[in-house]
Amino acid sequence: MNEERIREIIREELANFVFVDRLLVHKNVQILDARNIQLGKTNGTKLGTEATQKLAFFGSVPVVQQSAIAAASGGTPADIEVRAVVVLILTALRNLGLIAT
Numbered sequence: 001m002n003e004e005r006i007r008e009i010i011r012e013e014l015a016n017f018v019f020v021d022r023l024l025v026h027k028n029v030q031i032l033d034a035r036n037i038q039l040g041k042t043n044g045t046k047l048g049t050e051a052t053q054k055l056a057f058f059g060s061v062p063v064v065q066q067s068a069i070a071a072a073s074g075g076t077p078a079d080i081e082v083r084a085v086v087v088l089i090l091t092a093l094r095n096l097g098l099i100a101t
Contacts, residue, residue, distance in 0.1 A: 051100065068100040069093075 031037070039045040048055050054062035069090055072083050093099045 066099040
């Protein structure tokens, strides 16, 4: 195999790598300390594209998206105030996709 053929193979392999729509990683990914993941600002980025894909944070066991939580109803004025805060929390969890809508 001559040098030109080796260069051709490298070009072909790089083209296959660069022009595909996804990157498959068969090993763990480690991000060094003081490094960031920068995301696009126009369309956003998803972690998990289906509710059945599992995700975990801080060493917990990966789970699928959690079921929807129904808002409480009725009660005293104090209950209504607490309920308003719970609704805000539920909204935040739903907006992040951590619980179903």
